[in-house]
Amino acid sequence: MTGVLDIVALRSLVAIADHGGFHRAATVLQLSQSAVSQHVRRLEKVVGFPLVRRDGRVSRFTSEGTLLLEDARRVLAAHDHALDRIGAGRPRPALVLGSTEHAADELLPRVTRALGEVTAGSMVRYRFDRSSMLNEAVDRGDLDLAMYIGERQGSDSHLVGALPLRWLAAPGWTPAAPGDTIPLVVIDQPCTIRRRALQSLADSGYRSTVVGEAAYLAGVLNAARAGLGVALIAGDGTPDGLVPRTDLPAVQPENLYLRGRAGLDARLVEAAKDALAESLVEART
Incomplete structure (x- = not known):
């Protein structure tokens, strides 16, 4: 045997897949992001292949990473089951x-x-x-x-x-003049609300373009706060740093x-x- 797969590192790998990236995995595991990155590098050293690549803010698994992820889930399941059988496992949430x-x-x-x-x-x-x-x-x-x-x-x-859908933007954001293109910040595809935003503007005769996209909602909100464009958001609450825009077409609830x-x-x-x-x-x- 040329190498040993660290059970802790495998748990980090699965967390990256389940929670959408290094930052979220670190939060869930209560580790630093650098520790999670080190775990991935440790696994890559053992298997001899890149496992996860950064594509902007998005983490994408390589083909080898996807294969290892499948086995990692089985290894962790067997590991946790063994501890549970002898009463040594951590309390599991109900x-x-x-x-x-x-x-x-x-x-x-x-x-x-x-x-x-x-x-x-x-x-x-x-x-x-x-x-x-x-x-x-x-x-x-x-x-x-x-x-x-x-x-x-x-x-x-x-x-x-149903959840209401509302347009939100930074307080200082200036809407486009009549006939101009509306800049949108959205979650990357596939995304229901992204599709609803583009379709509702098109149906109302507005031109729009995606100027920023993120893997998760937090990235969309940050881009909108920065004034990059307007975002269509589900829910009644208004996140800090954003204000509702009532000058854009109303969108039916989701x-x-x-x-x-x-x-x-x-x-x-x-x-x-x-x-x-x-x-x-x-x-x-």
């Missing part, structure tokens, strides 16, 4: 709740309280990701519940309401769905559904 970033701060507190009542106050762990990634995690059994937007996925998804993994206690799904519905109503009163 429930894993996934959510898109849109309006999460408005919806999660009530949902968490509702789930805690059903599970007698057991811990809830969170995962924030895109709708497609959340649904894949539900299919794998990695998530217990997922709150997502976009097209409905599977017959086990429940429509719980449906919000809830989906539970196969075999999940139906009481949890019902509690989450009720809490989401109440949160959406409360936000409009």
Whole structure:
């Protein structure tokens, strides 16, 4: 055997994939970003291939990295199972709740309280990701519940309401003159709200162009705060450093769905559904 794969480094590799990059992985693992980078380099030294490449702010797995990621999940699952069997594993959260970033701060507190009542106050762990990634995690059994937007996925998804879509920009942002092109900052493809933004402007006779894109919502908000352009955001809240723009075409709300993994206690799904519905109503009163 020419090398040994470090279990800690493998956990960092999986976290990069699950949470969308080095920075988010470091936050979840409670490590520095440089430590996560060192873990990846350690694995690359063992296997002899690049595993993750930086493409701007986006981290993309190489073909070798994708192969190792599949095995890393199996290795970690076996490792954690072995510890659990002898009672040496860390306490595992009772429930894993996934959510898109849109309006999460408005919806999660009530949902968490509702789930805690059903599970007698057991811990809830969170995962924030895109709708497609959340649904894949539900299919794998990695998530217990997922709150997502976009097209409905599977017959086990429940429509719980809709999130308003609003145009936001920096306070000093100057809108384009009539006939000029509207600069947009968006999440990179595929993204439901990106598509809605472009389509709504086109339907209203506006020309638009994407001047900035990011892998996650935080990057879009930062670009809008910097005055690069206007962003279409889901939810009733207004993030710091941004103001609503009512001089652009109104966009119809985006449906919000809830989906539970196969075999999940139906009481949890019902509690989450009720809490989401109440949160959406409360936000409009």
